[in-house]
Amino acid sequence: SQQGEEDPQALSIQEGENATMNCSYKTSINNLQWYRQNSGRGLVHLILIRSNEREKHSGRLRVTLDTSKKSSSLLITASRAADTASYFCAGGLSYNTDKLIFGTGTRLQVFP
């Protein structure tokens, strides 16, 4: 079963606008990873943030993590049509396992 929930489920914006996606999870994590998935394809890793980190940047991406609220957010700045995809957060659990627990995903549509 999936323990993460993402909000919103779908988001439509114009090119150049920023897109923010939120992720909430239920159990303690060691890290949280964000992935992008284009329709019907594999997952592309975007960024990993560890439980002792609060914010991380990679290019146009900014990820925050609030372990007290069990939540994370992904911000894509200056979006492009090529950013159109589904975005998933995945928690790496902190107890004796290395599996990822994925959220339900946010479908982002960026209009040119």
Add this chain to the structure above:
Amino acid sequence: DTGVSQNPRHKITKRGQNVTFRCDPISEHNRLYWYRQTLGQGPEFLTYFQNEAQLEKSRLLSDRFSAERPKGSFSTLEIQRTEQGDSAMYLCASSSGDYETQYFGPGTRLLVL
């Protein structure tokens, strides 16, 4: 450097048949994972290996499913007596160790008729 590869990319089979999928991880990655993804959902964990040892299996992995990684390199996932509910995308990932980035392959899309 090549990423994770999976074969075949697509498989159509009839209910009751057996199917086998292969995953080749990024070279020198000792961790290998299998996930399953159904339409509109996020991936769900099935199992993972460290080298040739299978360390964890999900309850989703019924008796009809078996995964192996005999030499600690590539892995196979076999589904016996397929059912229509097995139709999904089967994703493989690899990583360099505990709590590290998991890199995913393109997936094998299975359709059971």
